[in-house]
Amino acid sequence: MTVDPAFAHVALDVPLPETFDYRIPDDWRPEVGDWVVVPWGTSRRVGLVAGLASGSEVPAERLKPLEPPLAGMPRMPRHWLDFVAFGARYYHAGLGELALPSVPKLLRAAPSARSRGPATGRARGRFDAGTPPRAVDAVDAVDGVRAVRADRSGGSASAAGPAALVPSAEQAAALAAIGAVDGHAVFLLHGITGSGKTEVYFRWLEHRLAAGPTTQALVLVPEIALTPRLADRIRERFPAMPLAILHSDMPDAERAAHWLAAAEGRARIVLGTRLSVLAPLPGLVAIVVDEEHDASFKQLEGARYSARDLAIALAARRGLPIVLGSATPSLETWHAVRRGRYRIATLEHRAGGATLPTVHRVPLRGATLKHGLTEPAIGAITATIARGEQALVFLNRRGYAPVLACGACGWLSRCDQCDAYRVLHRVGGPVRAAKAAAAGSVGAAARPDADDAPPVDLHAGGPRARYRLVCHHCGAEQRVPRTCPECGNVDLAGLGRGTQRLEEGLQELFPGARIGRLDRDVARRRGAAERMLDAAHAGEVDLLVGTQMLAKGHDFRRLTLVVVVDADAGLFAADFRAPERLFATLMQVAGRAGRHHAASRVLIQTRYPDHPVYDALAAHDYRRFAEQQLAEREQARLPPFVHQALLTAQARTHDAAEGFLAQARVALLERRTEPPIAAQVLEALTVCDPVPMPLAQMRGEARAQMLVESASRAALHAALGPWLAALRAQRTPVRWQIVVDPHEI
Numbered sequence: 001m002t003v004d005p006a007f008a009h010v011a012l013d014v015p016l017p018e019t020f021d022y023r024i025p026d027d028w029r030p031e032v033g034d035w036v037v038v039p040w041g042t043s044r045r046v047g048l049v050a051g052l053a054s055g056s057e058v059p060a061e062r063l064k065p066l067e068p069p070l071a072g073m074p075r076m077p078r079h080w081l082d083f084v085a086f087g088a089r090y091y092h093a094g095l096g097e098l099a100l101p102s103v104p105k106l107l108r109a110a111p112s113a114r115s116r117g118p119a120t121g122r123a124r125g126r127f128d129a130g131t132p133p134r135a136v137d138a139v140d141a142v143d144g145v146r147a148v149r150a151d152r153s154g155g156s157a158s159a160a161g162p163a164a165l166v167p168s169a170e171q172a173a174a175l176a177a178i179g180a181v182d183g184h185a186v187f188l189l190h191g192i193t194g195s196g197k198t199e200v201y202f203r204w205l206e207h208r209l210a211a212g213p214t215t216q217a218l219v220l221v222p223e224i225a226l227t228p229r230l231a232d233r234i235r236e237r238f239p240a241m242p243l244a245i246l247h248s249d250m251p252d253a254e255r256a257a258h259w260l261a262a263a264e265g266r267a268r269i270v271l272g273t274r275l276s277v278l279a280p281l282p283g284l285v286a287i288v289v290d291e292e293h294d295a296s297f298k299q300l301e302g303a304r305y306s307a308r309d310l311a312i313a314l315a316a317r318r319g320l321p322i323v324l325g326s327a328t329p330s331l332e333t334w335h336a337v338r339r340g341r342y343r344i345a346t347l348e349h350r351a352g353g354a355t356l357p358t359v360h361r362v363p364l365r366g367a368t369l370k371h372g373l374t375e376p377a378i379g380a381i382t383a384t385i386a387r388g389e390q391a392l393v394f395l396n397r398r399g400y401a402p403v404l405a406c407g408a409c410g411w412l413s414r415c416d417q418c419d420a421y422r423v424l425h426r427v428g429g430p431v432r433a434a435k436a437a438a439a440g441s442v443g444a445a446a447r448p449d450a451d452d453a454p455p456v457d458l459h460a461g462g463p464r465a466r467y468r469l470v471c472h473h474c475g476a477e478q479r480v481p482r483t484c485p486e487c488g489n490v491d492l493a494g495l496g497r498g499t500q501r502l503e504e505g506l507q508e509l510f511p512g513a514r515i516g517r518l519d520r521d522v523a524r525r526r527g528a529a530e531r532m533l534d535a536a537h538a539g540e541v542d543l544l545v546g547t548q549m550l551a552k553g554h555d556f557r558r559l560t561l562v563v564v565v566d567a568d569a570g571l572f573a574a575d576f577r578a579p580e581r582l583f584a585t586l587m588q589v590a591g592r593a594g595r596h597h598a599a600s601r602v603l604i605q606t607r608y609p610d611h612p613v614y615d616a617l618a619a620h621d622y623r624r625f626a627e628q629q630l631a632e633r634e635q636a637r638l639p640p641f642v643h644q645a646l647l648t649a650q651a652r653t654h655d656a657a658e659g660f661l662a663q664a665r666v667a668l669l670e671r672r673t674e675p676p677i678a679a680q681v682l683e684a685l686t687v688c689d690p691v692p693m694p695l696a697q698m699r700g701e702a703r704a705q706m707l708v709e710s711a712s713r714a715a716l717h718a719a720l721g722p723w724l725a726a727l728r729a730q731r732t733p734v735r736w737q738i739v740v741d742p743h744e745i
C-alpha cells in the first residue's frame with residue numbers, strides 16, 4: 001500500500017545543509033527533480049524537489065504549500081540528483097548550496113507579475129539560433145561529422161585544419177589504450193607541454209560520441225580565458241555537434257541558453273569551467289579534465305568542492321571513462337597512478353617535430369638590472385624580436401607595485417580590513433616611457449641590486465591621480481593619499497614591481513615592440529583577454545607580459561622565448577604545496593615556448609640557481625620532481641598520504657574565532673555528538689590546535705583554522721558528519737565553514 005506523499009523536501013540556494021519541507025497542494029503533485037516556487041520568508045524562491053514524503057517532522061499547520069511549478073524547466077534526472085547528493089555528502093554541504101549556484105540565475109528566478117512568460121522558452125530559441133548553420137539534426141549528427149570531414153579532406157583549403165593531423169605513434173598508442181575502455185576508468189594523460197594532448201582528447205571524444213545520436217561529452221578547463229580558443233577548435237573539428245559553453249562570465253541569457261541545451265541533451269559537447277561539472281547531462285559518455293592539476297578547479301566560495309574530483313566521482317557513478325590531462329599532474333593524481341587506481345598514458349615528445357625549450361638559470365645575485373631584467377634576458381628578448389618571433393615575460397604579480405611606502409617614517413599601505421598591503425595600481429593605459437621616467441627614478445641608473453625595483457615616486461603634484469590603492473583580498477580601493485597618513489611627508493613611493501610596471505619598463509627597453517599584457521586586471525573587462533590573446537595568436541604582439549593567466553594552455557605559434565622575471569617568490573612559502581605549485585607554474589609557462597619547430601629558450605632569473613626545483617625544471621623531469629615530493633610528503637604524513645578537513649572560523653576578534661574552534665575541538669575529542677563518534681574512529685584522527693589563518697584578518701574579520709586529518713578517509717567522514725551536526729546546532733555569532741580536501745592550509 002502506498003500513501004500519496006503530502007510533503008516535498010525542497011533544496012534551496014541557501015548556505016544550510018538541510019532541505020526544507022513544503023506541503024503539496026491538492027490540485028497538483030510534483031515529482032522528485034522538479035523545479036518549484038516556494039514562499040521563503042517574505043519573498044519567493046525557486047527550489048528543487050529533492051524528495052517526497054508522507055510525513056514531516058514539522059507540524060503540518062506550520063508548513064506552507066508549494067506554489068505552481070516553474071514552467072518550462074526540465075525535470076532533473078535521477079542520476080544527477082544522486083550525483084549532487086553524493087557531492088553534498090562528501091563536502092558536507094547542503095544539496096541546494098552545492099548544486100543550485102551552477103544553474104543560471106535567469107532560470108531559477110521566481111516568476112513575477114512583470115515577467116514575460118518562462119525564461120526557458122526564449123533561452124531555447126537562443127541556443128538553437130546560435131549554433132553554427134552546419135549543425136545537422138541530432139539524429140544524423142554522427143554521420144554528419146563523417147560527411148563534413150570527408151568533405152574537408154576532399155581537397156578544400158581547410159584540409160590543413162586540425163582534423164587533418166596524423167597522430168604520432170605516441171598519440172596513437174595513448175588513444176588505443178584509452179579508447180579500449182568502455183566502462184569506468186580514470187586515465188591520466190601525462191603529456192609534456194605541446195605533446196598534442198588536445199588531439200588525443202578530440203579523437204577519443206569523436207570515438208565516444210559516435211556511439212549514438214544522443215551522446216554527450218564534457219570538457220572541463222580551469223580558466224574562462226581558455227574557453228574561446230578551445231571552443232573554436234571544437235567547432236572546427238566537430239562541426240555537426242552543437243557546443244554549449246558554461247562559465248560564470250557569460251551574459252545571463254546566453255548562459256541560460258547554453259545550460260538548457262546541455263541539460264536537455266541538445267548540446268553534444270559541453271565545454272566549461274568548474275561549475276559545468278554540476279550540469280545535468282543526460283547523454284554523458286565521456287569526460288575530459290584538461291590541466292587537471294590546476295588549483296582553479298577548486299571552488300573557494302559557498303560549498304567548497306573540487307571540480308576535478310567531482311568529475312571523477314561523476315564518471316564513477318555513471319560508469320564512464322574519464323581522461324585527466326596534464327604535463328604536471330597533481331601529486332594526488334600521480335599517487336593514484338602509482339597505486340594502480342588510475343591508469344596512465346604518456347606522451348613524451350612534442351607533436352609535429354617541435355622540441356622542448358632549453359632552460360637556463362640567470363643568477364640575480366650581483367646582476368645589474370634594468371626594469372627587473374638582467375642583461376642576458378634583455379639581450380635574448382632583443383634578438384627574439386629582431387627575428388620576428390615572440391617573447392613572453394612572466395611575472396606572477398599583478399598591479400603596478402605591491403606596496404606604497406613612506407620613506408620618512410616607514411608607513412606602508414596596509415589594508416585596514418585585511419592582513420595585507422593594498423597594492424598600487426595604475427588606472428588606465430601605460431604611462432609612456434618618457435613620462436614614467438620623469439615620474440621618478442625609474443630606469444635612470446640601473447643598480448647592481450637584485451632585490452628591488454627603484455621606488456616610484458608619487459610626490460605631491462606628480463602623477464598621483466593615475467594610481468589607486470587596491471586590496472587584492474577585500475577589493476577595497478582608495479585614492480593615493482596626498483601625504484603620508486602617519487607623518488605628512490609628501491614623497492610616497494611604490495616599492496617593487498607588478499605586471500603593469502613591468503609593461504612600462506618593457507616599453508622603455510623595447511620602444512618599437514608591440515606589447516600585450518594579460519592578467520586578472522585586464523581580464524576583468526569582458527572580452528579584453530580574448531582580444532589580447534587573439535592579437536597574440538595573430539602575430540600582432542611581439543612581447544607578451546603577464547601572470548599565470550598567460551601560462552595556461554595557450555598555443556602561441558611564434559613564441560620562442562620565455563623570461564621568468566622573479567621565480568623565487570614561491571620557493572619558501574609556508575604552504576606544503578608551494579613547491580608543487582611553483583614547479584607546475586614554471587613548467588606551464590616554459591611550455592609556451594617553441595611549440596612549433598623553432599629552437600626556443602627559457603630564462604629563469606633566480607637568486608637560488610642551485611635549487612632542486614630548478615634542476616628538475618631544467619631537465620624537464622616531472623617524474624623526478626614528483627617522486628621526490630611524494631617521498632617528502634610520505635615522511636611528513638602530508639596529503640595524499642593523509643586526508644584532511646579544515647574547519648575555518650571568522651569572528652570579530654581572534655579570541656572569538658579561535659575560541660570557537662577550541663570548543664569545537666573539545667566537542668570532537670570528548671565525542672559530544674549525536675550519535676556519539678565511535679572510539680576507534682576518533683583514534684584514527686589527528687585533531688590539530690586552532691591557529692590563525694595565513695591571512696589572519698580579512699574584510700575586518702579575524703580568521704582562524706583547525707585541521708583534522710586521518711590516514712583513513714572513511715574515519716574522517718564518519719567523524720565529520722555527527723561533529724558538524726553538533727556544531728550547527730550551536731548558537732554562535734562565529735561564522736564557520738568546513739573545507740574537505742583543503743588546497744591551501
Ligand code: ADP
Pocket residue numbers: 162165166167168171191192193194195196197198199351352555595
Ligand atoms: P598540449 O599537449 O600542450 O595540450 P596541444 O594539444 O596544444 O599540446 O598541441 C600542440 C601543438 O601540436 C598544436 O599546435 C597541435 O596542432 C600540434 N599537433 C598535435 N598533434 C599533432 C600531430 N599529430 N602532428 C602535428 N602537429 C600536431
Ligand code: ZN
Pocket residue numbers: 406407408409410411484485486487488489
Ligand atoms: Zn610617513
Ligand code: ZN
Pocket residue numbers: 415416417418420471472473474475476699
Ligand atoms: Zn583588504
